[in-house]
Amino acid sequence: MTEGNFVDxxxxxxxxGNGGKGSSHLHREKYNAKGGPDxxxxxxxxxVIIRGNENLWTLLHLKFKxxxxxGHGEHGSSARSTGADGQDEYLEVPLGTxxxxxxxxxxxxxxxEDGEEKIIAEGGKGGRGNWHFKSSTNQTPRYAQPGIPLEEKHITLELKVLADVGLVGFPNAGKSTLLSVMTSAKPKIADYEFTTLKPNLGIVKYRDFQSFVMADIPGIIEGAAEGKGLGYYFLRHIERNSILLFLVPADADDILKQYEILLDELRRYNPEMLDKERFLLVSKSDLLDEELKAELKIELDKTLPIDYMFMSSAAHQGIQELKDKLWKMLNS
Structure with missing residues (x-):
């Protein structure tokens, strides 16, 4: 799916629809000139009903609707005939809407859930016909109930991406490159910030024909929780991910500080996101020689509060090891 077709x-x-009017008809036949109300x-x-569909990944099909x-309900008629119900309208949406x-x-x-249905605008009830109002003191009621009017609403549909693993990091940390190497997805990749403007999804193939879904989320900047950068437009997508995979490039000035800034943005947006499992990936590690990597590892072992590993998407280093780690976390 291209970036332009991802509508969230x-x-x-x-x-x-309006409810139909009840009828005030009086029964008339050739030999019954004064029949009762019927x-x-x-x-x-x-x-208007919103229904979940697991085969949809985006709101693109609703973009121009x-x-x-x-439909409106039909009016009642003679012989106690009930009017037809108005036609329901269904809006199919992806899960996580x-x-x-x-x-x-x-x-x-x-x-x-797939197939889950919720009424967003309830149709008006039909009015009762005059035969309901017949009594011993009013045997020929010449009135009936009008239908209940329609219901109108202005609504906003927001999609929160459902994925097993969500990639979290600053712009240009290597998230799109990792997704392209781990999956068959083809996200836009370039050497400038905010190359990714919409989430990209990819399916990671694992051993024995098993798989899991990975989401590349647009990059975080400091102050995103207050709306800076892409703000809420990407933070809400992280809420639905089972595991948060933090990416910090090996050439960062301070890996721990970058991780803490990212974590703080999530905390300020929604503290519940800190309950998710987290793992840190030191990306672009092909920039380090073995001596530098060993020194950095000693420092990270002392300061980092979560598990981490070195890997390089460009050099295809640590790809299978990362798949094994994520699969183990998802199934633990």
Missing amino acids: YVKMHVSS GGDGGRGGH RHIRA VVRDTETNEILFEIT
Whole structure:
């Protein structure tokens, strides 16, 4: 999937259908000029329903659907005939989609399971026909209920990427290169910051035909939790990952400090993200000779609070070792 086709944020207006009117019909036949009330009920207006679909990875198919309208319920008719219900409208969304009320920014619900359905705009109920109102003192009611009006909402759909492993790091730390080496994904790679503007997903093939999903998230900068850089547009994607794989390049001035800045941004955005399993990858380690690597290892063993390893995507060093480590973490 190309970067331009990855749509993870859509605003739209949805409206359900009006309920149909109840009928105030009075029964008339050739030999029955004054029959009783026999008006039928109105049909229910159509719902707008959001449904999870595990085969979708993006909101691209909804990008240009700004207005969604369900069908109106039909009016009731004679012989107590109930009007037809309005047609429901279904919005298929990928798993991990959050639905917000655009005006209040309140989270209405999240879709996390395949086939899960939630009504976002409920169709109006049909009005009752006049035969419901017949009584001993009012044997010929000439009135019926109108249908309940439709419901309208402005909603925002936000996709939080569902992946087993999420890559976290500063811009130009080598995340896209790692994804291209570990999977068949072809993310844009260049020697400048913010080459990646949208998350990229790839499937990592493991032994015995097993696999797991890895997500390349756009780079973090200091202050991202306050909206700097790409801010919330990428931090929300990290929430759905099982393991956070931090990337810090071997030529960084202070590897521990860079890791702590990244961790602090996640903490300020959502403290619950610190409960996830974490692993540090010292990327671009082909820039180090064995002596420098040994010195750096002694320093990191003293200061780093999590497990780490050296690897180089460009030189294909440590690829299988990293796959083994991640698979073990996912299945522990």
